[in-house]
Amino acid sequence: MISLKSNKIFRRIVSYRPDRFIKGIIANFTATRRYSLAKKNNPNILQKNNQLSERGFLKFDKIIDETKLKKLTKINKLFQKNECCISYSMGKYTNGITKDADATYIKNEFISNEFISSLKESDAWKIIEKFHGCKFYCRQLSIFKTSSKENVPQGSFRFHRDGHPPFSYKILFYMTDVDFENGPTAILPNSHDYKIIPGFGKYSYDRPIDKDLYIKTAIAGKTGTGFLFNTNVLHAGGRTTKGERIIAVLILHPMWFSESNLPQFEMKKDVGSIEYDVF
Numbered sequence: 001m002i003s004l005k006s007n008k009i010f011r012r013i014v015s016y017r018p019d020r021f022i023k024g025i026i027a028n029f030t031a032t033r034r035y036s037l038a039k040k041n042n043p044n045i046l047q048k049n050n051q052l053s054e055r056g057f058l059k060f061d062k063i064i065d066e067t068k069l070k071k072l073t074k075i076n077k078l079f080q081k082n083e084c085c086i087s088y089s090m091g092k093y094t095n096g097i098t099k100d101a102d103a104t105y106i107k108n109e110f111i112s113n114e115f116i117s118s119l120k121e122s123d124a125w126k127i128i129e130k131f132h133g134c135k136f137y138c139r140q141l142s143i144f145k146t147s148s149k150e151n152v153p154q155g156s157f158r159f160h161r162d163g164h165p166p167f168s169y170k171i172l173f174y175m176t177d178v179d180f181e182n183g184p185t186a187i188l189p190n191s192h193d194y195k196i197i198p199g200f201g202k203y204s205y206d207r208p209i210d211k212d213l214y215i216k217t218a219i220a221g222k223t224g225t226g227f228l229f230n231t232n233v234l235h236a237g238g239r240t241t242k243g244e245r246i247i248a249v250l251i252l253h254p255m256w257f258s259e260s261n262l263p264q265f266e267m268k269k270d271v272g273s274i275e276y277d278v279f
C-alpha cells in the first residue's frame with residue numbers, strides 16, 4: 001500500500017516537465033537580473049509592507065478616486081459593441097461578441113493610456129514601488145467580462161499560482177459591483193511564500209478544484225474594489241453563477257530601464273495573451 005505522502009512525491013516526479021524547468025530557470029535568472037538593474041536605477045529607500053509580505057495581497061475598498069473611476073468604467077459600454085470585443089471560448093479567441101464565450105475582452109486599441117496613468121497614481125502601485133525600492137511598469141492589461149450562460153455557472157473553483165517570474169505583481173479591480181454570484185475572485189492569504197522547483201508541477205498546470213476554499217475566500221466588493229497581489233499567491237478566478245462581472249487586470253514588473261530611456265508607450269497590451277506559466 002502506497003502512503004499518501006509517497007503517492008504525492010510520485011505524482012510530482014511523473015509530472016516533471018524539463019521544458020518548464022529550463023524556462024523557469026531562465027525566467028528566474030532574467031527576473032533577478034532585471035530587478036537588480038531596476039534597483040540600481042531607482043535607489044529609493046526600501047520600506048517593508050508587512051501586510052503584503054505576510055498575507056501576499058492587499059485589498060483596497062477604492063483603488064482609485066471616484067472621479068477617475070467614473071471615467072474608466074465608461075469602457076464597460078464597449079462590451080455591447082461587436083467591433084470592440086474579442087471572445088474567448090474553449091481555448092480559442094474569436095473576433096467580436098459570441099454568445100457562448102467564457103470571457104469577452106476589450107480589444108487593445110479601445111483601451112486608453114489613461115487607464116494605466118490613473119492606476120499609476122494609486123496607493124497600490126506606490127506601495128510595491130516603495131516595498132521593492134524601484135519603479136514598476138504595466139506589462140499587460142486585460143479588461144474582460146464573464147457572464148453566466150443561460151443560468152449555467154461559468155468559471156471554476158480551481159486554485160492556482162500564476163507562474164510569473166519573481167517580482168511580478170497583479171493589480172486586479174472590479175469594474176462592476178461583485179457579489180457572491182457574479183464572480184468574486186478568491187485569494188488565499190499567506191499562501192505566496194512557497195518555494196518551488198520549476199517544472200515539477202505545482203503551479204499553473206496543477207489547478208486543484210476546491211469549492212469549499214473558494215466559498216470561504218471569495219471576496220465581494222463594490223465597483224472600484226481593488227487588489228494588489230503577489231502572483232505567487234494561491235487564487236481562483238471568479239465563478240459567475242448569475243449576472244455578469246467586468247474586471248481589469250494589470251501585470252506589473254520592475255522597470256529595469258532608467259525612466260528616461262523608456263519608450264513613450266511602455267506597455268504591451270496583449271488581449272488575452274497567455275501568461276508566463278513556466279513554473
Ligand SMILES: [Fe+2]
Nearest residue numbers: 160161162235
Ligand atoms: Fe491567475
